Amino acid sequence: MQSDLSSKLHVGIIMDGNGRWATRRGLSRLRGHEAGVEAIRRIVEAAPSQGIGTLTLYAFSSDNWRRPKAEVTALMGLLRFYLANEIQALVRNGVRLTVIGRRDRLPGGIATAISRAEEATADGDALHLRMAIDYSARDAILNAATRVAGFGKLTREAFSELITGEPNLRDVDLIIRTSGEKRLSDFLLWEGAYAELHFTERMWPEFDVDDLAEALASFHRRERRFGGLQPVALEDVPSL
Secondary structure, three states: OHHHHOOOEEEEEEOOOHHHHHHHOOOOHHHHHHHHHHHHHHHHHHHHHHOEEEEEEEEEEHHHHHOOHHHHHHHHHHHHHHHHHOHHHHHHOOEEEEEEOOOOOOOOOHHHHHHHHHHHOOOOOOEEEEEEEEEOHHHHHHHHHOOOOOOOOOOHHHHHHHHHOOOOOOOOOEEEEOOOOOOOOOOOOOOOOOOEEEEOOOOHHHOOHHHHHHHHHHHHHHHHHHOOOOOOOHHHOOOO
16 A cells, blocks of 8 residues: 555655734634645645645644644644544545654643554555654654664664654655745655755645645656655765
């Protein structure tokens, strides 16, 4: 299933700008996050037809716990809503959902709902949707590093599996960030080592299928121009 999808693109998206989108319209930040969920639905439905096999969405970073308590509570409520109301649509559309990041700090019942959603969608073969929740790429790398004792000669592939929790996960081809910000914010630092970066001024709630197509077209133009960057094995590097 995942091996079939590995021949297609892996795209990561930093979904930024919900609050600013709402504020500019005189709406509450909660309304911005609600509109952000609608954008997730649009992009998930469009991704397979755009040649995407794996889509990793930055939904809630470990740093987001520092936001006002009311906003965090609202975000957790939207997560509950998504897990309760979108799973059947994911199953119908052949979408496999997995969640990366910590689960022990999530409010009661959400970790269980995540596990149920992952089990319900496990047979999806049209798209692998990875939701990064309470996620930090640095923490993921650090946690993997603490588990390497006894591995003997450690390969990049084995270490990657410790970080991602999955064997043979395709590296990220393209990372998109909305809202005009130009930084990675602790997102997919290992998997995205060779990723192309695409920054857009569009706020996440207004990001649509045409914006996704534009980002992919730009990616493919750069690929054709430069031939793509491929990791080089250390043994292939000439000695100085």
